Amino acid sequence: MRESFPSPPTRFPEYRGRFAPSPTGPLHLGSLYTALAGFLQARSRGGAWFLRIDDLDPPRTVPGAADRIQRGLEALGLHWDGSVLYQSQRLAAYAAALDRLREAGWVYACACSRKQLAAHAAGVYPGWCRARIGQPPPAAHALRVRVQGGTLAFDDTLQGRIAQHLETEVGDFILYRRDAVYAYPLATVLDDAAQGITEVLRGIDLMDSTPRQIHLERLLGLPAKTYAHVPVLVDAHTGQKLSKQNLAPAADTAEPGRLLFHLLGLLKQAPPAELAGAAAAEILAWAVENWEVRRLAGIESIAVDARRFQP
Structure with missing residues (x-):
């Protein structure tokens, strides 16, 4: 059940965010969309951004996928803080x-x-x-x-x-x-607490699980967090959410500047046209300086032609 929108916070003390993909396939456009949103949310506040690999389910884990996820993020300049946390090491x-x-x-x-x-x-x-x-x-x-x-x-x-x-x-x-x-x-609330996460930014498809996690936080005496659930990307042709489960293709990171510019448009950030041919570092610098997460308020999904960004 949804009600009115809250007022945005005015102070961001010691912001700590995270990106937590499952190594069950390649980084597709939807994954990078969420990763970029989380990165900008953290960096625009002078905060930290962490990477966690949610590899709890061995039968679904694809060999080499975790490494490919990290290389894909690095290709776009989305560098995380500290060491990568693997759920399989926290049993x-x-x-x-x-x-x-x-x-x-x-x-x-x-x-x-x-x-x-x-x-x-x-x-x-x-x-x-x-x-x-x-x-x-x-x-x-x-x-x-x-x-x-x-x-x-x-x-x-x-x-x-x-x-x-x-x-x-x-x-x-x-x-x-x-x-x-x-x-x-259980795993996500414990890992968020271990990394000191102050806000969970993730896709709206996971929003329904949030009350369960808050229930566990309270039972275990863990710190409370804020939440920001961004819209999911859906295939403009099929209407399906871009996800590994739906066999979304890997995103092509060979031209990182072009991909970042397009993702910023999908994030409703309206990057200036003169940035269209700029280097990834220049585009990211502009995005950190001008990031406005509230432009995504109330949006549940965004249609995109993912085929334009396949290898």
């Missing part, structure tokens, strides 16, 4: 957080099969396994976290006030899958 931190939640009575084993869940037409987990709290887990199980209380709301910098009633709209959600993979909400 102990996720396990420790799960133990804390379990000991506090918030996490329980769920033995429900996909077939059982698919038969539940409501789409919200009904809490069938809640009675297992405090009991030894069955052989095959996932781990869910309890949700309770009223509506959880937050003010998104671009999309206004977002509200979600976790109990009736989501239900108890999974933190650890049956195939022994930690779920995105």
Whole structure:
């Protein structure tokens, strides 16, 4: 549910942002669009911008993809601060957080099969396994976290006030899958806290998961953050979101200045025409100086002909 837009903040103390791609394929135009927005949001505030590789799901990880992602960012001059954080190297931190939640009575084993869940037409987990709290887990199980209380709301910098009633709209959600993979909400809140992230800027397709992450932040006593969900790019021909799942082609970074100029147009920044043939460094310098994230306010998607920027 969306309400009015909040007033933009006037001070940006110690801004720390991040870009967190999954190494499941190449950097496509949509990925670079989000990366550039996050980079400019951080650099225009004199802040830091970090890179995290969300490689939690081994079967989906493509060998060499993480390295290609880094080379693609470097080709455009999108240089990050510090070392790259890999989620696959933080399993102990996720396990420790799960133990804390379990000991506090918030996490329980769920033995429900996909077939059982698919038969539940409501789409919200009904809490069938809640009675297992405090009991030894069955052989095959996932781990869910309890949700309770009223509506959880937050003010998104671009999309206004977002509200979600976790109990009736989501239900108890999974933190650890049956195939022994930690779920995105748990890993991302722990990693954001570890990197000291102050604002999460990402695609609007991930906005629905934000109340779940805020719920976990509160349970674990982690610092609160602000959020800015930018529009997603959709293929002008098919209407599909540009994503690895939809087999979006890799973006051609051979002409970084041309690509950056085009991306700034998609970000509604209206770069001056004389920058069209400029070097990438000059275009980025102009973009940092003139960045206005509020020009994306209220926009959910932007159509683009991605074929113009394929290798």
